[in-house]
Amino acid sequence: MSVAIDRQALAELRVREEASLAERTPRSAAMRQRALAHLPNAVPMSWMAGLYPTAAIYAASGSGARFRDIDGNEYLDFNVGDLSMCAGFAPPPVVTAVSRQVAAGAHFLLATEDAVFVAEELARRVGLPFWQMTLSASGANTEVLRIARLVTGRERLVVFGGHYHGHLDETLVRLVDGRAEPEGEGLPAHASRHTRVLPFNDLEALEAELASERVALVLTEPALTNCNVVLPEPGFLAGVRVLTERYGALLCLDEAHTFQFAHGGLMRSWNLAADFVVLGKGLGTGISFGLYGMSEPVAKVFSRHLATDGGRPGLATGGTTYASAVALAAARAALEELLRPEDYARIGRLGTRLADGLEGHMRARGLPWRAFRLGPRSGYCLAPTLPRNGAEAALSLDSELIDTRRIYMANRGVWDAVQSAGPQVSLVHDAADVERYLAVAERFFDAVLREGGPE
Template sequence: MIDRDRLGALLRRERAAFADRNPRSAEEYANAGNLFGRVPMTWMNKNAAGFPLYLATARGATLTDVDGHEYTDFCLGDTAAMAGHAPEATRKAAQEQFANGACAMLPTPDAAWVGKELTRRFGVTEWSFALTATDANRWAIRLLRAVTGRPKILFNSYCYHGSVDESLIVTSDQGPRSREGNVGAPCDVTTTSRVAEYNDLEGLERELAHGDVAAVVMEPALTNIGIVLPEPGYLEGVRELTRKYGTYLVNDETHTFSAGPGGATGRWGLEPDVVTIGKAIGGGIPAAAYGLSTEIARHIGQRTDLDLIDMGGVGGTLAGNALSIAATRATLEHVLTDEAFTGMERLAERFEAGTKQVIDAHGLPWSVSRLGARVEYRFANPAPRNGTDSAKAADADLEDYLHVYLANRGILLTPFHNMALMSPATTEQQVDQHAVVFGAAIEELQRA
């Protein structure tokens, strides 16, 4: 239903308008020759317009670039700023802690409070800290390999667990393979990993039956390939099969934290053995954590052959630093509260309804998926049921057109997909403005 020639012309027009309205960002990008890829981190080159916007200020759900343009920010740092930018309680706690020392390699009382609160929200009882969810997942994987003596980890195809080496595995017609573009893999990923499609219990059991899987590491709902929600009975079946085959279950809640105060684990009453989480819990300060069941912690504690203190492969000098822990406590205690999630979900429902109304009005074969405070529109109806189908449903030019069209009119989506996230600071007016601009973008695309 999309005229590809018209789509191409509109995309070129919007990119030209973007370049015209953002000369300072363009200049900063041109002058960044000593940065690899001209950006602080290469993923910042994932943008629809040819060069990134450069940040001047960000407060709440509003961002201003160096050219002075103001944006409603539905990207929110791809979940890192789900609490909103610079929330007052987190900012104050971080400033106070930094003034009193950030990295002394000594514990602070805030850590015990955070551990207790994470236990309340996610159920698992013993917590340790990292700076990124990637490291939280890496360290949890090492611990579970040690406990089980098994070498392999199972993932869902097109999952997202940061840059964990083992997770970059997908299904194909020829069998399991490395995900396209995997950089410098230390070994063939099939040596370390197994893979099954999300929502496929038969495929999961076939892989677990080999008896060599230490853990299933999964997002309770896929997110970074587009939101893919669980079908009825699927997550219960995963838990049943992992127990049947003596395999531990890890829920990575880094993105699915949007489902509620306890993420999908709390919302859906799940019973993982380990929970990992990062990004949002620090309110913008780097922070992550992994929580272990009492049973796993006891088994590890009894292993005198495991070096958990010095160079055994678990931990980092900055992990659990006083600044990150202070920010995490403030964020969980005062910002991303149970009450805040109620408001965030209400806004997401409003965003979902407005977007669906536009799609239906134009007769598009698209769908809208929502996970608590996170909403995404998909170029397929019904929405894809697994990661491979979700990857096939992508349309790079169409996504770029929508992203740059919205950006030129003051609205930012997450650059990796069509995701919008609500924060405690997001307003109904911002949500409704998205529906207006999104509708205009579709109207222009379909104009004869």
């Protein structure tokens, strides 16, 4: 039996599901009308419209793995704020710590004891000895690139196709006819001048580039997680480390996402070495902060190039509300009370169940597909073999299918992942939540598949 997506059924289903969502969200519709007068696309941040295929809905509150919209609909969230809410909505230790710190002063533009604790704990947990804080992972990557340029005296940046490292001009690039080009509108044409985009899992291509001895930084996630999932092949990450050292480039592992996948991140869990590591998304608490760790030699240069007020310009790092007392209180609470080894082990098992369940649904229907699997993260690989790089992963980005699934699931109380991600088990999901996701996904499969023939 061969099975294919019934595109006609998919299109019809989408129309029906959009109508049903609109029916369930009249208050959001009214709010949208009001918002349009002063918020472009009716939202305060463009992603809140651009990430979702339907008219904006408005959130009211959340608890654990669930949130409610202003119409009172409840959603079991498998995107968890694109991993910024992996500790769940309103986790009590963070609520307590943040409330206490706001009452005691949210920010002083001076360090607090929590900063010392967080750096000590991250050094122990992740493995790099020195730490700085920003407002986001984008900000952390911006600073890492500047430091790498200072340390190496070089300009070039290497990223891998399928990457996303935040809203830095120099990483918002894509390959067009073999050349890096700005990826979005509003970016200067020269932003991509120093960036090289190489295929993941290709050490030969990397060595050819590094041999130019012009590369300051290789910036990569340990596994790509912004084009669904691309796993490193055995030896790839170790090879990247050997090559960066051989040719004098620095290496940054961007764990803005993958820190949520394993205790201490994949750097610790896979025993990786690097000059920098970037963490983000408020360590899953949703409070705005990012962090980066660096090696001792890098930190020595960093310390020597301090910018002084009215003095020498020094290294261009920092920001007024970076490393606030309240952000550090949230980080400490998360590290001390939420992000425990046993929790990651538990969600890793639930992630395996999620991937096994999705693959079971695919197999039962004769679909030659696979489930992505990386600890608590799964997803839909629309091909019989898992991708080796971003170009292969892009074959699974079927917008029509993904968008319709999101709306279908939302109408059944499940908030699915954004297009380039996949469902994520967070620290507050349980086995019943995973079974609920799988049951709704199964019904969706049955609604859009037909027997016979290629598509």
